Amino acid sequence: MRVDAVLGVAVLLGSGVTAGVLFAVALSVLPALFAMETGTYVQAHKLLGRNWDPTMPVVVLTSTGLAVALALVADDGAARGLFAAAAVLLLGVSAVSHLCNVPINRRVKAVADPRALPADWEDPRPLWRRWHLLRTALAVVALLLxxxxxxxL
Structure with missing residues (x-):
């Protein structure tokens, strides 16, 4: 089996998992979080991020690396360009996550008692959703590319 074929399957798997997880969160998890009272939302947010936070960066960055590798080894010029563009989009997913969503996650996780929110508490759900929808769109387009x-190939 050719190396580019193996890498192609791997990049589809990784970018598919990325797009699928982000799409599922947008489709189901976000509406559920918005339906919750604020204190319940804070508790749920803490629980939801527990396993996703360490896993998804590895999946996204590995997929980015695979797309870069394919951009370098693919024989077809159009495929090289598509893989390069997909890598940029996946890097965008990572950047939005790390620079926008993760700081919000940290603020929510820092709440000591969800039943006694600070007086200056601002509900982060609308902003978190906007950033999440951006990274979801980037991931879906990367998968398509x-x-x-x-x-x-």
């Missing part, structure tokens, strides 16, 4: 590029 990777899928088209893999067909050219």
């Amino acid at each position: 990777n899928a088209v590029a893999v067909t050219a």
Whole structure:
């Protein structure tokens, strides 16, 4: 089996998991979080992030690296460009996550008692959703680009 074919399957798996997880959060988790009272939301947010925070950065960055590798080794020029663009988009997913969503996550996790929120507490859900929808869109487009590029291998 050719190296680019193996990398192609891996990049589709990684970018598919990334897009799928982010899409599922946008479709189901976010509406559920918005339906909760603020204190319940804070508790749920703490629980939800427990396993996703260490896992998703590895998936996203590995997928980015695979797309970069394919951009370097693909024989087809169009495929190289598509893989490079997908890598940039996946890097964008990572940047939005680390620079926008993670700081919000840290603020929510820092709440000691969700039943006694500070007087200056601002509900982060609307801002978190905007950033999340941006990274979801980036991930879905990256998956699409990777899928088209893999067909050219």
